[in-house]
Amino acid sequence: MPDAGAADAFPVLVPHGAACRQTADAFAFKWGKTDTFGSPAMREATRTWLLDRYCGGDPDRLAEWLSTPGRLILDAGCGAGLSGSLLFAPHLAQHTYLGIDLTSAVTVAAQQFIERGLQARFLRADLSALPIRPGSADLILCEGVLHHIQEPIVALRQLAMALSPQGRMLFYVYARKAPVREFTDDWIRYQLMSLSDEKAWEALRPLTRLGQALGSLGVSVEVPEDVPQLGIPKGVYPVQRLFYWYFCKAYHRPDYTIEELQHVNFDWYRPLVCHRQSPVEVEGWCGTVGLSIERLHVDDAGISVVARRSDA
Numbered sequence: 001m002p003d004a005g006a007a008d009a010f011p012v013l014v015p016h017g018a019a020c021r022q023t024a025d026a027f028a029f030k031w032g033k034t035d036t037f038g039s040p041a042m043r044e045a046t047r048t049w050l051l052d053r054y055c056g057g058d059p060d061r062l063a064e065w066l067s068t069p070g071r072l073i074l075d076a077g078c079g080a081g082l083s084g085s086l087l088f089a090p091h092l093a094q095h096t097y098l099g100i101d102l103t104s105a106v107t108v109a110a111q112q113f114i115e116r117g118l119q120a121r122f123l124r125a126d127l128s129a130l131p132i133r134p135g136s137a138d139l140i141l142c143e144g145v146l147h148h149i150q151e152p153i154v155a156l157r158q159l160a161m162a163l164s165p166q167g168r169m170l171f172y173v174y175a176r177k178a179p180v181r182e183f184t185d186d187w188i189r190y191q192l193m194s195l196s197d198e199k200a201w202e203a204l205r206p207l208t209r210l211g212q213a214l215g216s217l218g219v220s221v222e223v224p225e226d227v228p229q230l231g232i233p234k235g236v237y238p239v240q241r242l243f244y245w246y247f248c249k250a251y252h253r254p255d256y257t258i259e260e261l262q263h264v265n266f267d268w269y270r271p272l273v274c275h276r277q278s279p280v281e282v283e284g285w286c287g288t289v290g291l292s293i294e295r296l297h298v299d300d301a302g303i304s305v306v307a308r309r310s311d312a
Contacts (some may be wrong), residue, residue: 022193023148023271024103029197030270031080031105036263038082038112041255047086050143053297053304054087054170065168066091071138075099076127076159077145081109084141085118092119098137102126130158137162142171144302147275153285160289165312169291172304176276178231178246185249188269200270201262208261211250214240245300279303 030036048057055061066073066088073091075084078099088097097120099109106122113120125131127142128149140159146152152173163169176182188207192200217239225234232246240252251264268274279296282303286293287310295306 017150019272020150023273026197026200026266026270027079027148028103028105029201030263030266031103031108033201033259033263034080034108034112036259037080039257039260041253042260043082043086045253045255046082050083050087053172053299054295054306056295059090062087063091065139066095069094071095072136072164073097074132074137074140074159074162076130076140076142076155077101077148078109078122079103079105081112081120083143084109084120085113085116087141089116089118097121098123098132100125100127100130100132127155127158130155130162132162134161135164138164138167140167140169140171142169144172144174146171147173147277148271148273150273152275153288156285156291157289160291160309163291163309165309167308168294169307170305171307172302173282174274174276175298175300175302176278177300180230180247181245181249182276184247185269185274188248189272189274192270193272197270201266204262204265204269205258207248207250208258208265211240211244211252211261211265212258214243214250215252215254277303 051057051059051062073088073095075081075097078084078101081099084097084099088095097118099106099120099122101109101124104124106124110120110122123131127145128151140163142159146155149155156171159169177185192203195203220236220238221242222236223232223234223242226232230246240250244250244252249265249268251261253261279298282305283293283296286305286307290310291307292310293305293307297304
């Protein structure tokens with residue numbers, strides 16, 4: 001198995017289609033901007049979010065899954081390795097971590113792991129043609145990747161085949177949003193389509209600043225009853241959250257820098273391949289590829305799954 005420094009030595013299996021190539025290029029660009037992710041605030045928020053969705057907020061559950069030394073952890077679509085390093089850092093001395101990504105982000109990931117003193121190996125390859133032995137991965141993380149693949153079920157089937165009989169797969173996909181939000185998301189993607197990645201990044205800056213401005217208001221509004229035409233449930237919402245969930249994603253966290261907020265918005269709006277699913281569709285995927293769902297966590301943002309092989 002190659003070491004971290006050998007990531008670029010492997011052939012790249014590039015999927016067909018301009019949209020797939022654009023999506024891969026967008027993520028290579030994003031993860032190359034290493035100053036836009038990885039601050040203590042961003043790392044802690046991301047780690048908490050991961051543990052909440054997959055482990056019910058309990059890191060001991062993850063430790064239990066990795067209680068037997070010598071397991072193979074596969075980070076499928078690892079990007080710069082942010083999620084993998086946050087989840088698995090305490091366990092990597094006892095296990096083998098393998099990060100696979102289609103893009104040059106694996107080089108960034110290798111460097112990030114080296115800087116943090118973490119042991120890791122990396123491959124650059126397409127998840128739809130996974131180059132590892134069937135049944136060899138004991139824990140698979142596929143965080144926010146399948147919805148950026150033209151045929152996600154093909155990649156999910158490859159991952160299911162790679163999973164060991166007693167292993168677990170953790171994956172996350174985007175949930176379908178309210179109707180106006182769905183329209184706005186795709187409209188902004190269309191507006192950015194003809195731009196270079198650098199120009200698209202800058203074109204999103206006014207939207208990012210709008211999210212900051214709305215978030216700084218500190219004002220909430222009550223929706224007195226459900227608005228089914230807009231998909232808005234009744235309730236009390238901070239103005240920024242109401243805008244964010246039901247009209248336009250303009251991300252905001254007061255502890256993030258403007259560049260970190262840009263990173264989140266670019267991640268959402270730039271890739272042309274960006275599927276959104278329903279829980280029923282995700283359950284259908286799992287049944288089709290022979291996975292049994294152990295945990296299904298659904299929120300406004302997406303659908304998180306912990307699954308095992310159905311024949312285990």
